[in-house]
Amino acid sequence: MAVKVYERVLDLFEAEGIDTIFGIPDPNFVHLFHLAEERGWTVVAPHHEASAGFMAEAVSRMTGKAAVCAGTLGPGIANMAPAIMCAKVENSPVVFLAGQRARITEQRVRRGRIQFVQQAGLFEPSVKYAASIEYAGQTDEIVREGLRRALTGGPGPVYIEYPSHVIQEELDVPPALPPAAYRLTGQQAGPDRIAEAAGRIRAAERPVLLVGHGVHTARAAEPVRELAELMACPVVQTSGGTSYIKGLEDRTFPYGFSPAAIEAVVTSDLCLAIGTELGEPVHYGRGRHWVENEANRTWILVEQDPEAIGVNRPIDVPLVGDLRAVVPQLAGALRDAPRSPSPDLDDWIARDAARLADLAATAPSGTSPVHPARLIVEATKVFPADGIMVRDGGATTIFGWTYSQAKPHDVLWNQNFGHLGTGLPYAIGAAVADGRRRPLMLITGDSSFQFHIAELETAARLGLPLVCVVAVDYAWGLEVGVYKRTFGQGSRETGTHWSTATRLDRVAEGFGCHGEYVERDEDIAPAIKRAYASAKTAVVHVVVDPKANSEEMPSYDEFRTWYAEGMQ
Template sequence: MVKVYERILDLFEAEGITTIFGIPDPNFVHLFHLADERGWNVVAPHHEASAGFMAEAVSRMTGKPAVCIGTLGPGMANMAPAIQCALVENSPVIFLGGQRARITEQRVRRGRIQFVQQAPLVEASVKYSASIEYADQTDEVIRQALRVTMSGTPGPAYIEYPSHVIQEDLDRKPPLPPERYRLVNQTAGADAIARAVGLIAAAEHPILLVGHGVHTARVGESVRALAEKLACPVIQTSGGTSYVQGLEDRTFPYGFSPSAIEAVVRSDLCLALGTELGEPVHYGRGRHWVANEDNRKWILVEQDPAAIGVNRPIDVPLVGDLRAVVPQLVSAVAQRKASADLPDWVTKDAERLAELAETAPSGGSPVHPARLIVEATKVFPADGIMIRDGGATTIFSWTYSQAKPHDVIWNQNFGHLGTGLPYAVGAGVADGGQRPLMLITGDSSFLFHVAELETAARLGLPLVCVVGVDYSWGLEVGVYKRTFGPGSRETGTHWSTTTRLDKVAEGFGCYGEYVERDEDIAPAIKRAYASGKTAVIHVVVDPKANSEEMPSYDEFRTWYAEGTQ
């Protein structure tokens, strides 16, 4: 016989899940204790929202579901932001919520401590919500949560179990592997593959449009093989900013690279992988796609059949899992001759990056935010994991980054600030603390979950946080200026210039440096990595430039112009 909490661990282990995030309480101490005995990564952060973001990062780095726990009442309330983000970011995170015994819920009484009906609060933000009311429901509820989160468009699930259930007994039986109870590695039909191959063969100027799903499904190797067979440019969506190893030179960010725009305009075939064709790519039918629309064919690889044709018409839908469909295409398509324009686009994009590095404003103190990005990304470790956060800081990063990381994590769909530090911790846990991590963020975002510096330090993660400090909500200051004009009063956007994040870091046992000049940024980052500690580099940036000189801002505004402008 086994307890319910032990069976829950068995079922997750069958999926290859061995990491859990959350703050233990009486509902969960037995589960945490046993998970630790089994050798799981058991990570207790300082806030349940951070726990959810950490779990989401693990899912992105492994291609598997992840698990986060929230104690009843306040713990679940704290976890709400992470649940909402997981939904919008298409992340298959299983959120376990504790609850008092059902007798408490059924009584007609007032003044109950640490109690609220949680399921109705969560249901609109998850793909699946259920409660383990009886011990023998454990297998079916856990499996259904995993089945739903990993089917169609991935997303979160919420499972609640009342305290009277967790200690009940179950008969021990071997847990089923994933392929026995849910669809895995779904391939596309042979007829659809044949039609896609026909379009590819007929195209003169194909492009690959690579989105967020390519990163989270961990299919970079097969995407590289496909791109090499097609001998075509790779266009990144805003979510697909992780560079596939071996395709760095021919990968161009949509909307921010002239090479990307030229390739899109000229294309007569777009093969879209791991993208919903959402607002940041103008649904694949507006702005840069208008030219040559009548001559362009579309192939979309999509796991959710209900998503086909929603944002734009598709000529050949390939319904299935990227992990299976991309290898199908690699096997089926013939080697193509490289586009005559590709070498020119590669050269022009390299020249663009070099020019940006050369022309980013320099020499001033405080530092121009463009120069901060240039100097920080020049020394980004080639094998590192990049995490982005912040409003203005991320906008500057899109344009000025000199690095092409193979793993980039940021909250691209929901725009939820403060995810950066928890994402960095989760990514480091998933990686086993082997690869260096760099978080580039603004001070306003960094302060959301600054307590997780202690978590990163406790885990010994090789994380350097480069924080652009303008002592304000830089993006919002810019909104005030554009709305009310220069010199307007920017209500609620500024704070004390005595804030020293490097000293805060030292208080957590981390390495800290304070930087005010361009030339000191790269050496400070190098010293931070050499310290062997989690580190914070506090870089004072020019608040006027940070709010008024955001590059490509007009392009960014076209992403969400509908209904907001």
């Protein structure tokens, strides 16, 4: 059949189940965007290409599929650079489409070329694959290779560009192939390895299930839930794997921040790790809380990338394959003889529930400005049970780790790269992927919120059920704390403060959103309820105590062990 290149590009993405694109349309993409909308795609044009990339990453996390973001040649691609780097570090399979001038422009020995830079070479270190569709006939092979690389092994971003004249050329091609016809899908582990892993799990007395970011991004909660129930053991979350699996909320404990998690790890004789790189936030599975009992602990790792096996620590039973295929294999091997519950599981569940209740009761209250711990408690107590939680910010996120009273089934935050400003675009992308059905709550600091604050207009235009709860200390709170620890109390904190006249609720109203201004903790929950009731995207501006925000971050010493104290 005869099709234009831009039609074929859409065909190839549709074969992968992709039906959403983010970007700012320009001459390179107007035909593609127009046709995508005609075909029923969701086409979202934000105010900045970095936001577009973050939104696409959120769609990938919420769907378990690759996602697509487009940027115009030159400046548009430059704007997407932060999102490309984030997708690399966060292991997100985003296809970044780029416009480019005709290749003759690159070959000319001239200066003063408009909107031109050799783009592919700039991004090669930050992506798994970079290529240019220079001839129409390359379209299938390059797009498929991009998707193959993005989704094979450890997931990650790819970069594909094409000159504007190529996209208008015609191809005579057969229907697009389904994924299984041109790349490896649903890879299972070998039956011998599955049998060995199942035998070791049955023999263990105190196993733990270590759940990471990949369980959420693969949308594998249900098979992991069955496996956890068959193992009858505690579930320990990595800092990236903070989405709670439905049915396992009570027995799921955050690594390093829950005494139950620490005790479960220290006393464990087997760890089954799924969807995690065993990186710095879990001390590579060999430092800090893992040191004790190391000689008696068996390690089983489910990992899609065979090159990752044994890199950060020795693994006794590697299960190489897609966790969406491997976890059901393992559950099937255990189904006939599930384990008896771990001996301390009920005690850990009770103690962790008591810990959360105590934090809610003891978080400082009655102050104005509000203590940031109390902000987290009050906001998360009214978090909708079916909602999507998005996190952003430095000090605000650290308070959130400890004081959150909610156990969301979907949590998005930029954990590995730590890129501030991702929260609002992530929330928009997540809402789009969800079909704008479930309520969302973004808990963020004012510093990070202002990175991409223009996207409030995008959220309002799309009518998203999003409430942004912003902890406002009128400062870079985490950096203020660094100044104090480095130079002592009363030191000059250069470049960290701004005007207390900043009113984010009024900014929100200017974008057509609902705004609330809060100075007392007892007003937080009512303000959030009014925000949801408004049926608009909303911003709740909560003034927090800057001294507490910079000096009283909970579990900060534990956080520092991720990259300090000899762990480099």
